[in-house]
Amino acid sequence: MSKEFAVREILPSVRERDREEKFPFDLIKKMGAQGLSGILVPPEYGGLGSDWMTLGLVTEQLSYFDFSVGMTLFAQIALAVIPILKAGDDALKKKYIPAICKGDKIHSFAVAEPNAGSDASAIETTAILDGAQWVLNGNKTWITNATVSDFAIILVKTDKEKGAKGTTVFIVEKGTPGFSSAKIDHKLGVRSQDTGQLFFRDCRIPRENQLGLLGKGLSFVLACIEDARYGVSCSALGVIGACIDATVKYCQERNQFGRPIGAFQLVQSRIADMAVDCEASRWLAYRVGYLKDKGLPCSRETAIAKHHNVEAAARAARAAVELHGAYGLTDDFPVEKFYRDMVGPLTMDGTANVHKLLIGRSLLGIGAFG
Ligand SMILES: Cc1cc2nc3c(=O)[nH]c(=O)nc-3n(C[C@H](O)[C@H](O)[C@H](O)COP(=O)(O)OP(=O)(O)OC[C@H]3O[C@@H](n4cnc5c(N)ncnc54)[C@H](O)[C@@H]3O)c2cc1C
Numbered sequence: 001m002s003k004e005f006a007v008r009e010i011l012p013s014v015r016e017r018d019r020e021e022k023f024p025f026d027l028i029k030k031m032g033a034q035g036l037s038g039i040l041v042p043p044e045y046g047g048l049g050s051d052w053m054t055l056g057l058v059t060e061q062l063s064y065f066d067f068s069v070g071m072t073l074f075a076q077i078a079l080a081v082i083p084i085l086k087a088g089d090d091a092l093k094k095k096y097i098p099a100i101c102k103g104d105k106i107h108s109f110a111v112a113e114p115n116a117g118s119d120a121s122a123i124e125t126t127a128i129l130d131g132a133q134w135v136l137n138g139n140k141t142w143i144t145n146a147t148v149s150d151f152a153i154i155l156v157k158t159d160k161e162k163g164a165k166g167t168t169v170f171i172v173e174k175g176t177p178g179f180s181s182a183k184i185d186h187k188l189g190v191r192s193q194d195t196g197q198l199f200f201r202d203c204r205i206p207r208e209n210q211l212g213l214l215g216k217g218l219s220f221v222l223a224c225i226e227d228a229r230y231g232v233s234c235s236a237l238g239v240i241g242a243c244i245d246a247t248v249k250y251c252q253e254r255n256q257f258g259r260p261i262g263a264f265q266l267v268q269s270r271i272a273d274m275a276v277d278c279e280a281s282r283w284l285a286y287r288v289g290y291l292k293d294k295g296l297p298c299s300r301e302t303a304i305a306k307h308h309n310v311e312a313a314a315r316a317a318r319a320a321v322e323l324h325g326a327y328g329l330t331d332d333f334p335v336e337k338f339y340r341d342m343v344g345p346l347t348m349d350g351t352a353n354v355h356k357l358l359i360g361r362s363l364l365g366i367g368a369f370g
Contacts, residue, residue: 033103037103039077051292055077056288083153118351233281233288300363317341
């Protein structure tokens with residue numbers, strides 16, 4: 001069903017969205033109407049009540065056609081619905097979750113700052129309690145959906161003295177005085193994703209907007225980011241599949257030296273490498289979905305799947321472009337977009353180095369982060 005949806009709704013406008021850096025507001029509505037935004041959401045909040053594996057499969061299918069759209073759907077669930085379900089009170093759940101399911105509300109999830117990327121504990125944005133309100137000051141950057149979101153889930157310092165143990169999560173509504181945003185234009189890839197900065201200047205929010213426990217914000221957001229890594233691994237898998245299909249077709253049709261280029265052993269070798277990467281990526285991602293649905297710990301498996309699958313997708317996209325020869329450089333063919341789109345995922349939700357350190361820590365029992 002999600003593949004049919006993608007062929008009908010996502011594919012026809014993919015090039016236009018990329019060229020014009022256009023955010024897919026219409027698709028968010030349509031995914032809501034189709035029920036896709038309600039995967040994992042309990043029926044009492046308007047969702048389908050299905051599981052992580054289903055969400056992963058749908059994300060893979062959508063990302064085959066457009067990585068940006070697949071990840072937008074996944075993030076709406078993993079970085080908005082799940083945190084509110086886990087830590088919101090009844091009023092917050094009723095306010096946000098049904099609206100996200102319908103595609104009526106868009107979130108952003110803001111941790112990164114100008115001086116805090118891989119080291120999320122270094123955030124400088126503060127919240128100070130003043131009567132019944134928190135007063136926020138600081139900047140967030142590289143935030144997905146920054147300028148299109150109706151509300152932001154943000155990590156701030158509520159007690160500077162306590163470092164990482166003095167962090168808390170809040171929800172800030174668009175339109176709150178002192179809260180503004182600015183877009184980061186002309187990215188290398190994921191161009192139809194909105195990415196930008198958030199600014200807080202004496203921004204006052206009610207105490208009820210606290211999400212989760214005071215002082216426990218960092219571990220809370222890191223758990224959400226781990227969920228998002230599963231989404232990236234599924235999206236990357238979708239892109240590898242798209243790279244293979246586009247390349248196989250091209251190599252069957254393009255003739256050189258009197259034969260289809262797919263007849264040459266060196267070309268077949270590149271395609272075989274892509275197929276091996278695809279199968280390995282598939283089972284790494286699906287295993288994480290399985291473990292999540294069983295409620296089993298899977299931090300290391302998630303780090304391995306994210307790290308492997310984005311590297312594999314970047315390799316597949318490069319091979320796809322090279323095997324299209326000069327034609328791989330134009331957007332008459334889809335592969336140059338795959339190539340550009342697969343650079344951002346190497347960094348988003350944690351860089352390759354950070355993932356290796358997470359995997360290393362889980363094996364050695366020694367943290368490299370201090
Ligand atoms: C497209 C996109 C969307 C994003 N969306 C969001 C979002 O919605 N919300 C959000 O909060 N953030 C978002 N981010 C930000 C993302 O989380 C950060 O970019 C990421 O955590 C890395 O931080 P940085 O870019 O500041 O790089 P840095 O942390 O400055 O890293 C630079 C380099 O140094 C290396 N490095 C850093 N520390 C170590 C170490 N200890 N050991 C070895 N190497 C190290 C890194 O691996 C990297 O190669 C997004 C990023 C991108 C690209």
